[in-house]
Amino acid sequence: MSKSDQSPEPAEEHAEPFAVLAGVVHRAQWRSALRVCAIGALALVLVSLGIAVNSRRAIEQRLAGLAVEIAEEIFDTGSHGRLLLYAHPKLFTYTPELDWPSRLFEQRARLGQLQSLDSLTANFEQGLLSARFDSAPNAVSYRISSRFGTGPAVVEIVFAEQGSEWLVAQLRIESEALKL
Numbered sequence: 001m002s003k004s005d006q007s008p009e010p011a012e013e014h015a016e017p018f019a020v021l022a023g024v025v026h027r028a029q030w031r032s033a034l035r036v037c038a039i040g041a042l043a044l045v046l047v048s049l050g051i052a053v054n055s056r057r058a059i060e061q062r063l064a065g066l067a068v069e070i071a072e073e074i075f076d077t078g079s080h081g082r083l084l085l086y087a088h089p090k091l092f093t094y095t096p097e098l099d100w101p102s103r104l105f106e107q108r109a110r111l112g113q114l115q116s117l118d119s120l121t122a123n124f125e126q127g128l129l130s131a132r133f134d135s136a137p138n139a140v141s142y143r144i145s146s147r148f149g150t151g152p153a154v155v156e157i158v159f160a161e162q163g164s165e166w167l168v169a170q171l172r173i174e175s176e177a178l179k180l
Contacts, residue, residue: 059140059166060122060124060140062166063122063140063142063159063166064120064122064142066082066086066159066166067120067142067144067157067159068117068120068144069082070082070083070086070157070168070171071117071144071146071155071157072114072117074104074108075108075111075114075146075148075155076114078105078108080100080101080104083100083104083168083171084097084100086166086167086168087167087168088159088160088162088167088168088169090160090169090170091167091168091169091170091171107173107178110150110177110178111148111149111150111153111173111175111177111178112148112149112150112177113148113149114146114147114148115146115147115148115149116146116147117144117145117146118144118145118146118147119144119145120142120143120144120145121142121143122140122141122142123140123141123143124138124139124140125138125139125140125141138160138161139158139159139160139161139169140158140159140166141156141157141158141159141170142156142157142158142159143155143156144156144157148175148177150175150176150177151175151176151177152175153173153174153175153177153178154173154174154175155171155172155173156170156171156172156173156174157170157171158170158171
C-alpha cells in the first residue's frame with residue numbers, strides 16, 4: 001500500500017481547533033451552571049427573607065392583640081391575671097410579683113376610668129446576634145395612646161423573647177395624673 005492509499009491521519013493543526021472548541025463549550029457549560037446556582041441561591045435568599053418578614057408580621061400582630069388585651073384587662077376590668085400569666089422575669093426586677101396588684105390598683109384609681117384606647121404603635125428591636133447565643137434578647141414594644149377619666153396617657157408594654165415565647169418584660173404608664 002502506498003502512502004496515498006492510506007487514510008489520512010488527522011493533522012495536529014486540525015486537532016487544536018477542536019480542543020479549543022471543546023474548551024469553549026466546557027467554559028460555556030461552566031458559566032451556565034454558575035448562573036443557575038447563583039439564581040437558585042438568590043431565590044433561596046429571597047424566599048428566606050419573605051418567610052422572615054411574614055414571621056415578623058405574624059409575631060407583631062399576635063403581640064399587638066395581646067398588648068391591647070392586657071391593657072384592657074388591667075384598666076377596664078381591674079384584673080391583672082393576663083399580665084402575670086405572660087410575665088417575663090424582668091417584669092419583677094423593680095416591682096416584686098406580689099406588689100403588682102396593689103400598684104396597678106393605685107394607678108387605676110389615679111388615672112380614673114378607661115374611656116378609650118386610641119392608637120397603637122410598635123417598635124421591633126433585633127439584637128445583633130441571635131438570642132440563641134445569649135446576646136440581648138429580641139424585643140417588641142407597644143405604645144398604646146389611651147384616654148382616662150383624668151386625661152390622656154400612654155401605656156407601654158414591652159415583650160421580650162424567651163426561648164420560643166414572648167413575655168411581658170416591662171409595663172409603663174405615662175400620664176400627668178401619675179406625676180402628682
